[in-house]
Amino acid sequence: MAENLKRLVSNEALRTLQEKLDSWLKEYNTNTCDQNLNHCLELIEQVAKVQGQLFGILTTAAQEGGHNDGVETIKSRLLPWLEASFTAASMGKPVDSKVPSLQNTFDRERRKDPSPRDRDMQQLDSNLNSTRSQLNQVQDDLAETEKNLEETKNRSAISLLAAEEEINQLKKQLKTLQAQEDARHRHTDQRSSENRRSEPRSSEERRCEQWSSLKRNADQRDTEVTSDYKKQLRNLKEEIAVLSAEKSALQGRSSRSRSPSPAPRSRSCSRSRSASPSTAVKVRSPSPNRSKLSNVARKAALLSRFSDSYSQARLDAQCLLRRCIDKAETVQRIIYIATVEAFHVAKMAFRHFKIRVRKSLTPSYVGSNDFENAVSDYVICHLDLYDSQSSVNDVIRAMNVNPKISFPPVVDFCLLSDFIQEICCIAFAMQALEPPLDIAYGADGEVFNDCKYRRSYDSDFTAPLVLYHVWPALMENDCVIMKGEAVTRRGAFWNSVRSLSRCRSRSLSPICPRSQIGLSTMSRSRSPSPIRCGLPRF
Structure with a gap:
């Protein structure tokens, strides 16, 4: 198409056509009809030659546009014009001025809505313009950030240089100060040496004065310490007086409680009480050397007392009870319940004490670190202040309420007061050990533990459950020190449940044989019911 257009321009046909038109216009009136034709x-x-060239250019341009491009333009502008011109030529009419020209159709097409391709092109142009504006904005921001970065670099470099200068100045000042101090030390050393040489006597006098001042301070401290010790001794003496008064009161109370009790309830019990020797625990006098005894020695003594209670005191208590x-x-x-309750009451009494x-x-002892040691030493030295008789009364009261043992009408638990008192004293002293000793918890129907208990002679050695306990095991934290004794039988769990239900219902209680029942039992029994007298029949 470009070559055809160049040829059309190079021929200059339009210029010659214009020149011929001008000359024809000038000669039109003078020429003949044949000449004008x-x-x-x-x-x-x-004009036909020029139109042929233009139509060739039109065809090539339409071919370059493809199948769809240029079709609407040809339909809207070329075809109406050709139709109007050919119809006018065939009918011999001039071309109507109302027929739209090429320029008018072109302007009309411009005013119409753009095609989808034009819309896409416009949208692409708008997007391109927006991206260009964004790119320009980003470039501007990048330039600003580069400027800020350069400014910060310059500032940091300046601050670094200033810091280095300050460090150098401080080093110089430090060197000068060190030199001044060295010079001062030298001057002071020289002056001190000169003073020592010139005044040896004055230095000796100063030393004497210093020694005298030190002695005075030491004497003052000694006097203060002695005054503090005197105050502590006074406080201790006052406390000892108060505690001795409490001890005397407790001893009087215990002597009153040990006075002969009222008449026994039955003849058998009175015989047993009169026949049994008085094994009352003697009140020990406080020994000042008890606090000096080691924990091991006190522990060994208490273990021997506990084993003696098992081997001797327990058997004596059994003999007393077997009479009734x-x-x-x-x-x-x-006996087992009495031992357990005695340990419980003794532990509570030790806590209160x-x-x-x-x-x-x-x-x-306000503000001192030896407060706990002082408390433990005081407790060890004054274990005799323990009111064992009140603990015995508490144990008997707890046994009277215990549902596992019944209330025999001819037996009073006061028979076991000596045994209970001995166990309470042992348990109270065991709480003062470090660590304290305690008995193991035991329940009827539990699984037999060979580490804690040994079976009694009348036990079933193949039974896995405990029927009842005879003596508790002694424990130190979780370690067994002395084994207890238990009775094992087959079906111990069901027997323990039945015995517990019977004890709660108070239907079964250990009964003394009829030969030993005295007047006291008759007095407790109900009055005899009236006897029905049979009337004689006539």
């Missing part, structure tokens, strides 16, 4: 035909021939109760199981249960000691020693 010849001029017109020549112009038509030239025939059933050995009931006797052993009563230690609390009272803490309250009494707190004012004299």
